[in-house]
Amino acid sequence: MKRTDWLIRRLLRALITTFVIITFNFFLFRIMPGDATANLSRIPHATPELKAEIARQFGLDKSKWEQYLAYLGQLAHGNLGLSFTSQQPVVSVLWDAMVHSFPMVALGTVLSVVFGIASGLWAAWRRGGWQEKTSTASAMFFYSLPTQFLGLMLILVFVTWLGWFPAGGTGNEFNFLENPSGATKMADTLRSMFLPALTLALILYGQYTLIVRSGLLETLGEDYVLTAKAKGLSDRRIMMKHAFRNGMLPVVTLIALSFGFIAAGTILVEAVFSYPGIGLLTANAIKSRDYPVLQGAFLMITVSVIVFNLLADLYYFKLDPRITT
Amino acid sequence: MSPVLEVEDLTISFRVDDGPSVDAVQGVSFAVNAGERLGLVGESGCGKSTTLFALMGLLPNTAVVGGNVMIDGRNVLREGPEALRAARWSDVAMVFQGAMNAFNPVKTIGWQITEAMEVKGTFTGKAALKRTGDLLELVGIPAERAARFPHEFSGGMRQRAALAMALANDPKVLLADEPTTALDVMVQAQILDLLERLTDELELALVLVTHDLPMVTETCRRAAIMYAGKIVEEGPTETLYRDPRHPYTRLLFEAMPEIGEDRTVASIPGAPPRMDRPIVGCSFAPRCPSAMDVCRADLPDTRDVGARHIAACHLNDPDRVVATQGSVT
Amino acid sequence: MSQIVLAPTPEDAAAEKSRRAPLSWVWRQLKSNPGAATGGIVFLVFLLVSLPARLVAPYDPHATFATGYRPPSPAHWLGLDDGGHDMVSLLIYGTRTSIFVGFGASIIAIVIGVGLGLAAGYWGRATDAGISSITDFFLVIPEVPLMMVIAAVWGQGLGKMILIIGGLLWTWTVRVIRSQVMSVKERVYVRRAKALGATDWRIVTRHVLPQVAPLIIVNFVLTVAVAVFDESALSFLGLGDPRAISLGRILENADQGGAATLGAWWALVPAGAVIAILILSLTLMGQAVEDALNPRLKVSHLSRKHFLLLPNVRTGAGRPDPTPGARQGEILGDVA
Numbered sequence: 009m010k011r012t013d014w015l016i017r018r019l020l021r022a023l024i025t026t027f028v029i030i031t032f033n034f035f036l037f038r039i040m041p042g043d044a045t046a047n048l049s050r051i052p053h054a055t056p057e058l059k060a061e062i063a064r065q066f067g068l069d070k071s072k073w074e075q076y077l078a079y080l081g082q083l084a085h086g087n088l089g090l091s092f093t094s095q096q097p098v099v100s101v102l103w104d105a106m107v108h109s110f111p112m113v114a115l116g117t118v119l120s121v122v123f124g125i126a127s128g129l130w131a132a133w134r135r136g137g138w139q140e141k142t143s144t145a146s147a148m149f150f151y152s153l154p155t156q157f158l159g160l161m162l163i164l165v166f167v168t169w170l171g172w173f174p175a176g177g178t179g180n181e182f183n184f185l186e187n188p189s190g191a192t193k194m195a196d197t198l199r200s201m202f203l204p205a206l207t208l209a210l211i212l213y214g215q216y217t218l219i220v221r222s223g224l225l226e227t228l229g230e231d232y233v234l235t236a237k238a239k240g241l242s243d244r245r246i247m248m249k250h251a252f253r254n255g256m257l258p259v260v261t262l263i264a265l266s267f268g269f270i271a272a273g274t275i276l277v278e279a280v281f282s283y284p285g286i287g288l289l290t291a292n293a294i295k296s297r298d299y300p301v302l303q304g305a306f307l308m309i310t311v312s313v314i315v316f317n318l319l320a321d322l323y324y325f326k327l328d329p330r331i332t333t
Numbered sequence: 334m335s336p337v338l339e340v341e342d343l344t345i346s347f348r349v350d351d352g353p354s355v356d357a358v359q360g361v362s363f364a365v366n367a368g369e370r371l372g373l374v375g376e377s378g379c380g381k382s383t384t385l386f387a388l389m390g391l392l393p394n395t396a397v398v399g400g401n402v403m404i405d406g407r408n409v410l411r412e413g414p415e416a417l418r419a420a421r422w423s424d425v426a427m428v429f430q431g432a433m434n435a436f437n438p439v440k441t442i443g444w445q446i447t448e449a450m451e452v453k454g455t456f457t458g459k460a461a462l463k464r465t466g467d468l469l470e471l472v473g474i475p476a477e478r479a480a481r482f483p484h485e486f487s488g489g490m491r492q493r494a495a496l497a498m499a500l501a502n503d504p505k506v507l508l509a510d511e512p513t514t515a516l517d518v519m520v521q522a523q524i525l526d527l528l529e530r531l532t533d534e535l536e537l538a539l540v541l542v543t544h545d546l547p548m549v550t551e552t553c554r555r556a557a558i559m560y561a562g563k564i565v566e567e568g569p570t571e572t573l574y575r576d577p578r579h580p581y582t583r584l585l586f587e588a589m590p591e592i593g594e595d596r597t598v599a600s601i602p603g604a605p606p607r608m609d610r611p612i613v614g615c616s617f618a619p620r621c622p623s624a625m626d627v628c629r630a631d632l633p634d635t636r637d638v639g640a641r642h643i644a645a646c647h648l649n650d651p652d653r654v655v656a657t658q659g660s661v662t
Numbered sequence: 663m664s665q666i667v668l669a670p671t672p673e674d675a676a677a678e679k680s681r682r683a684p685l686s687w688v689w690r691q692l693k694s695n696p697g698a699a700t701g702g703i704v705f706l707v708f709l710l711v712s713l714p715a716r717l718v719a720p721y722d723p724h725a726t727f728a729t730g731y732r733p734p735s736p737a738h739w740l741g742l743d744d745g746g747h748d749m750v751s752l753l754i755y756g757t758r759t760s761i762f763v764g765f766g767a768s769i770i771a772i773v774i775g776v777g778l779g780l781a782a783g784y785w786g787r788a789t790d791a792g793i794s795s796i797t798d799f800f801l802v803i804p805e806v807p808l809m810m811v812i813a814a815v816w817g818q819g820l821g822k823m824i825l826i827i828g829g830l831l832w833t834w835t836v837r838v839i840r841s842q843v844m845s846v847k848e849r850v851y852v853r854r855a856k857a858l859g860a861t862d863w864r865i866v867t868r869h870v871l872p873q874v875a876p877l878i879i880v881n882f883v884l885t886v887a888v889a890v891f892d893e894s895a896l897s898f899l900g901l902g903d904p905r906a907i908s909l910g911r912i913l914e915n916a917d918q919g920g921a922a923t924l925g926a927w928w929a930l931v932p933a934g935a936v937i938a939i940l941i942l943s944l945t946l947m948g949q950a951v952e953d954a955l956n957p958r959l960k961v962s963h964l965s966r967k968h969f970l971l972l973p974n975v976r977t978g979a980g981r982p983d984p985t986p987g988a989r990q991g992e993i994l995g996d997v998a
Binding site for chain 1: 798799801802803804805806807808810811812814815887891894895898899900901910913916917921922923924925927930931933934937938939941942945946949956
């Protein structure tokens with residue numbers, strides 16, 4: 009009973025946070041210096057009818073409060089306005105972008121988590137040995153690299169100097185010239201996804217290594233680990249059956265807190281590689297001051313982070329029997 | 334009948350990063366027979382817990398160890414790491430101080446007790462589960478509680494569960510490190526009762542480490558008094574009480590308050606010596622009311638002073654010229 | 663009604679040591695850790711070289727020497743960027759700006775963070791509830807995208823960037839300071855001071871703050887590292903100050919000028935390397951002190967090395983032989 013209370017509270021918090029973000033998002037773009045209320049309708053080359061329609065939909069000539077309500081209403085209908093640059097509906101632009109980003113980010117994150125946990129484990133297992141030193145040194149090195157710099161370096165080395173990978177995009181260009189088989193398309197997609205995902209993975213793994221290492225070390229100093237040793241359990245068994253599970257608990261929370269960093273990394277990585285995902289969309293929207301798209305992208309990114317945080321909470325809940333209010 | 338546990342000349346030092354080593358245990362020897370309970374008594378920092386940890390090879394990598402530990406005839410420390418690991422929990426088991434934290438918080442008590450058996454292969458599967466239940470009942474915990482997590486048990490129950498876990502593989506030697514600290518008096522009495530009963534029934538050799546002398550007089554037939562890393566006196570508890578042969582022992586017993594007694598409770602002034610400096614002469618000399626010149630110059634030998642009774646004090650030296658500031662009592 | 667103070671935790675013990683003289687304790691930690699010491703020296707070198715930029719830089723960073731990228735040469739050790747500017751000079755000015763932004767933003771973040779953390783930890787209950795919920799809220803939101811959006815809307819400029827970055831980096835600090843303050847509040851000497859009628863202000867400044875000082879220092883150092891990174895991220899998307907030369911803008915320029923695809927590594931590698939070195943040296947220093955504050959990390963029951971077993975010197979009758987072939991000091995035993 010008490011345990012479900014905790015769950016409900018977390019869910020509530022996520023919902024409230026989302027709502028606050030939506031509100032903040034709204035007000036941020038309406039309180040801009042210069043143009044007051046009309047930014048949303050500042051679509052270049054738009055016909056007067058289109059402008060009028062937008063004005064009506066978003067109530068742009070009414071009070072801020074009414075505009076806010078109108079905005080919420082439109083949001084509920086999935087209408088986020090039109091892009092300044094392309095005049096496409098923001099929602100469909102966002103959707104396409106997310107579909108591209110998701111596999112790339114997933115690949116990068118999974119790689120970084122797996123490798124981070126493995127190297128953190130290795131470092132904690134052999135504390136004081138060369139393994140620990142190498143592991144932490146490497147982690148710190150990659151952790152200190154600016155994301156965009158690593159991306160550019162990978163391009164320099166693997167695209168320009170070695171020519172192993174294509175220069176950018178997702179290889180969708182092929183669709184117009186030939187009709188490649190599904191496998192070729194898949195291979196091409198993976199090829200162009202790989203470097204961006206690798207960049208993300210390398211940047212993230214260092215942080216995870218350090219977190220896993222210190223989480224495990226703290227666990228390994230606990231009394232019950234000494235008891236386990238006294239019971240004659242092997243090092244491996246102690247690590248895998250006892251320390252790991254407990255050491256992972258704070259790690260799950262801390263990994264969840266890095267979702268924000270993943271979001272930032274995605275923007276930078278996609279900008280560097282011109283990868284057509286939500287990161288590139290955001291970067292371009294910033295450069296061209298395409299506010300509707302920027303507003304929508306920011307909302308999308310933030311809500312994703314909130315959702316993943318909630319999922320992490322659920323996972324933590326499953327792992328730790330001690331959770332009560 | 335040969336003793337089931339024999340400790341011979343055990344020395345333990347700890348290397349320190351920037352400074353001299355700490356000589357925590359300096360030549361400790363004692364033996365315990367099956368079914369016998371030995372109390373290892375001393376102030377904090379005298380090395381008694383460290384001694385206990387050494388018996389299971391549970392010392393950190395900063396430790397330097399000398400001497401021998403024989404359990405059931407096997408020299409456990411010197412047969413290699415695998416043999417040591419095999420001996421742990423099958424031949425010798427331990428109940429730790431503050432068993433509150435001895436259990437992994439995310440696994441059930443039953444799982445952890447069963448693990449102790451399955452890992453050693455003494456019991457597996459259904460038989461192990463049944464025995465887990467039996468062990469819990471043995472220490473006075475209902476068998477169904479095996480499915481609960483440690484945080485659902487009270488401190489006293491956790492200590493009893495720790496005892497049950499220690500007995501899982503029928504060890505020959507049981508080590509108890511201050512098993513009743515942080516427990517209230519009633520629970521303390523229960524735990525001690527349990528220890529007495531089980532060591533009798535199962536013919537265990539018990540080494541009970543504590544600073545609590547009254548506990549030892551109640552529970553243990555033999556006691557070893559430790560001071561500054563050495564055993565200064567060892568013998569039947571009754572004898573130590575009636576006829577102590579070391580001033581420290583005498584003072585310890587005098588410091589025990591008794592109900593109905595009408596005297597001021599004595600305490601021993603001063604503090605134990607630092608263990609990172611070599612000590613000249615007897616380590617107790619600075620605090621000893623009977624200290625003589627020879628005490629400050631020479632280390633006293635450990636002598637037989639009675640039936641299975643030894644003491645390390647110059648006052649027991651028969652060759653010494655007896656001046657009137659003579660005997661211990 | 664007095665409470666029995668339980669035995670101090672290892673953290674308490676470590677904190678006691680650092681209480682006496684927090685700054686010198688921090689200094690000792692840094693000196694004794696080789697990684698941190700190296701980091702400190704390196705950072706200091708960069709700081710000292712870049713501070714008097716006009717004196718140190720070989721050329722005016724705005725001066726052009728050619729129409730495009732030129733590889734390194736004796737006259738220009740790191741070549742020219744796509745606008746023909748000397749890379750070395752750009753780097754020196756850039757480092758100064760980036761460090762400046764890092765420190766500026768970090769100061770703001772620490773002031774806010776410590777202030778809120780103190781308030782939440784010390785006064786507890788309602789204050790704490792309020793501050794904690796705000797902090798938790800900010801923790802979930804991705805900072806850098808938020809910074810980007812605010813900068814895109816508000817405008818560019820060094821001052822604005824410092825405010826934006828500093829205004830969003832305080833969340834981690836609040837949490838850490840708050841929990842430390844809460845534990846310090848329970849310590850004997852604080853309760854004693856309160857009982858004696860000391861004002862809150864006096865208690866906070868004389869008792870709480872010294873205890874929390876090392877933690878503040880750690881957080882400051884680590885926040886500067888993050889701020890330097892954030893500056894580079896913002897500048898990369900064109901949100902940096904167009905009139906200022908920062909390391910982030912140099913990278914942005916390299917990207918815009920196609921340095922990576924053209925192979926003009928000199929326009930790219932040094933700037934990124936400097937950022938990485940700055941962040942790394944700061945992180946090493948911060949981590950060293952952080953590890954020292956958390957003594958639990960020192961004990962691990964599983965470790966690579968085992969305890970040392972001395973061979974038996976004498977073999978009396980009936981005693982087992984010492985392990986054959988054992989030499990003095992040979993490692994024989996396995997342990998915790």
